Amino acid sequence: MKNDKNAMGGGAAMSGRARLWLKGGFLAAALTLAFFAGREFWELRHFKETVVSAPGLTEVKMLSEYLGNLKGTWMDTPIFVYDSGVPGGSALYMANVHPYEPATSLSAYIMMENIKVSKGKIFVIPQGNRSGSTTGMLGNAYPKFFHVKTEFGEKRFRIGDRGTNPLDQWPDPFTYVNYPSKQNLAYQDIRNMNRTYPGRKDGTLTERASFAIMELIRREKIDISIDAHEASLMYPVVSTYVAHERSFELAMMAAMTLSAETFDMKCESSPKGLRGLSHREWGDYSDTLAVLMETPEPFIDRVVGPMTEELFTEGKDEFLATAAKHGLTYHPYNLEFGSPLWYRCGRHLSGAASAITWMNQFFPEKEIIAEWPGYKDLEAHDCGYFLHDPAKAEGKLVFKI
């Protein structure tokens, strides 16, 4: 009995040297765990996605060109410019502002790899919050990557966090106060790029990135700015355009057209009292027509089962299906179809095209003529069909992000 107590309580019977070895052994075991865990985190932090741009690429800028103090930070991100050379309007397509919604960046890659612009200019930012795409969400235990099948093998893409990586911006305050509205928001929203607009040039890293986006929109005089997101199905704004009041009519028409011809799309007006979001601040602090789009992503719903890669790519979950049967989702959902990756990318690609088409109708002087694969193309061929083999592509069109 005495020996048992010693073994559990202090090891008094153990010699000093043996105890030291035991402690060293525990430390070695912990360091071994740290090595394997650290290797996983390191891989996500440093993995780069590959994209093969369409030949129409005219320029690649960096976000730091619009705010110098972003240079060398993890928030500096490439901006791909497709200029037809024909005078017309300009559009911005921005993805992965919330990097745990990476169907948005995949849709941007599909756009970039296949785009043809014959009038006006298109700016594409595939990694809006590049820092956030280099870490997973704390406590959510989901895969680091998802894979897309192509004719030349599987392509790998990151699944990131909602906000900026705490390695790059940390600590968080008790309450985040949006600048300049002074609205109090949740503390973690200080790292949420879609709560820090219009940003400030000497603020936190996320605020600076938001400010640089505003500068891009203002300096390039971008006519329509589209912010691509994904939403949980139990969130009322899923499958929706959220539009600033100046772009509300075009977004409403785009939603009606899409709902009649291809897929259900709702439209909501950006609340004036909710600050820091792109659909509000882009419109208030620039002349652009601001539109945000949401697709249904079961992966980020609170009620789903294991957060696997299959859940991300196929979007099938029995718990969510049960919730849908009880009328708890804001998007029609069933287990037979789920919410596959092609569906979400297709929605975004057709959603962006439709918004631009209707801007052309309302503002003919801002006309943009551009084409890229849409919902029906992805329905027929899936995503991988539209990605090109980097090994066979011209070197100057291959980028690692």
Place this chain on the structure above:
Amino acid sequence: MVMLEQIIHVIYVLFAAVIGWFLLRNLFKRERRPGIVYDIVYAYCVIPFLLRVLGIK
């Protein structure tokens, strides 16, 4: 503000290093709670601070 943020960031990383150091020291040299279970806890708790200081997580 940018510099201030960077200074705060560095201070917190230093905090992580200091706490990691105390955990390590307490693993090998402590007077209270001498049990083996606490050895395991101290060794395990070093991990997040080590990863933070190394800029990995």
